[in-house]
Amino acid sequence: MGALGMRPLTMGTLTMRALMWKYLICTLLIPASAVANYYDRKAEGWHWYELRPVISNQSSEKKSPIQALQAFKGQIAKLKATAVMNPTFENVRAYMQIQKQLMDRSGQFARKWLEVVYTTPNLDYSIKHPTSQVGRHVYLDQQQYQMDVQVRKLAKTHGLFFFYSDCPYCKKFAPIVKAFSQKYGWQVLAISTDGTMLPEFPDARIDNGSAQVLGVRHVPTLLAVEPKTSEVVPLSYGLSTHDQIEDRIRVLIMKRRES
Numbered sequence: 001m002g003a004l005g006m007r008p009l010t011m012g013t014l015t016m017r018a019l020m021w022k023y024l025i026c027t028l029l030i031p032a033s034a035v036a037n038y039y040d041r042k043a044e045g046w047h048w049y050e051l052r053p054v055i056s057n058q059s060s061e062k063k064s065p066i067q068a069l070q071a072f073k074g075q076i077a078k079l080k081a082t083a084v085m086n087p088t089f090e091n092v093r094a095y096m097q098i099q100k101q102l103m104d105r106s107g108q109f110a111r112k113w114l115e116v117v118y119t120t121p122n123l124d125y126s127i128k129h130p131t132s133q134v135g136r137h138v139y140l141d142q143q144q145y146q147m148d149v150q151v152r153k154l155a156k157t158h159g160l161f162f163f164y165s166d167c168p169y170c171k172k173f174a175p176i177v178k179a180f181s182q183k184y185g186w187q188v189l190a191i192s193t194d195g196t197m198l199p200e201f202p203d204a205r206i207d208n209g210s211a212q213v214l215g216v217r218h219v220p221t222l223l224a225v226e227p228k229t230s231e232v233v234p235l236s237y238g239l240s241t242h243d244q245i246e247d248r249i250r251v252l253i254m255k256r257r258e259s
Helices: 011-029 032-040 042-049 065-085 089-119 133-155 168-184 242-258
Strands: 159-164 188-192 221-226 231-237
Touching: 065 089, 133 168, 133 242, 159 168, 168 188, 168 242, 221 242, 231 242
Parallel strands: 159 188
Antiparallel strands: 159 221, 221 231
8 A cells, every 4th residue: 555545556457447448438439329239139149249140132123103002902802802701890990991091192193183283274174064054055056056956957969768557656756857857857768568557658659679678677766868879877786765876877988988
C-alpha cells in the first residue's frame, strides 16, 4: 500500500485496464442500427453464423397488372370453392372478406369510369343515345321519323306479296298489313292459297303457283319484292305486329344496303 492507501499499479493491472478501454471505444464506434439488429435477432442465439436465404429475382419482381388480376381471380375462386365445399365459419368469412375487396375495387373502378365519361364527351354514349326518360323520348321520336322516311323510300322500289288462306291468323294479320301499306304507301298484291276472300283485300288473286315458286309453305306470309332485280325479302312468316314488320325491313333491307 502507498501513502494514500492505494494499491500500487502492476503490469497486469495496466494490461486489464487497456483492454477495458479498447472494448469501450469499440462499443461506442458500433452503429446504433447494428446494436438494434443484434437485440432484435437475439432469438437466433448461437446460430448467428447460419447462411442467409437467397431471394430469387423472380419472386422479388413486381407482378404486371395482368398477372396481379389473374392471381386475384384465382384467389377468389379458391376461397369460394373452399367455402362451398367446406362451409366453416372461417372459410365463409375468408370468402366474404375477399368478396368485399372485389366489390370495393369494382366501386372505385365504376366511379372513375363515370368521372372519365362525364369529362370526355366523345366517350359518352348517352350523347347520341340518351338514357334519361325525356331524352329517350326525343331519341325514339327521331328514330321513328327516320324509319318513316326510309320505309316510304323503299315503297317506291318494292312491293308486298301477302299470301293468306282462311286461317284465323291470316284474318288477324290482314288488317295489320292493310294499315302498314296505307301508312307508307306500299302496293300490296294479296294472293289467296285456297280461294278465300278477305274484306281488307277484295281484289286478291287466286294462287296460280306463285307460292311454290317463291317457296311459301306457311300462311300468312308477307314478302317484299323488288321487280327490277327480282329480290325477295321475307318480312313475316306467321302473324306479326306493325313494329315487327318495321324492324325486319330495317334489318333485312336497310342494314344490308348500308353494308
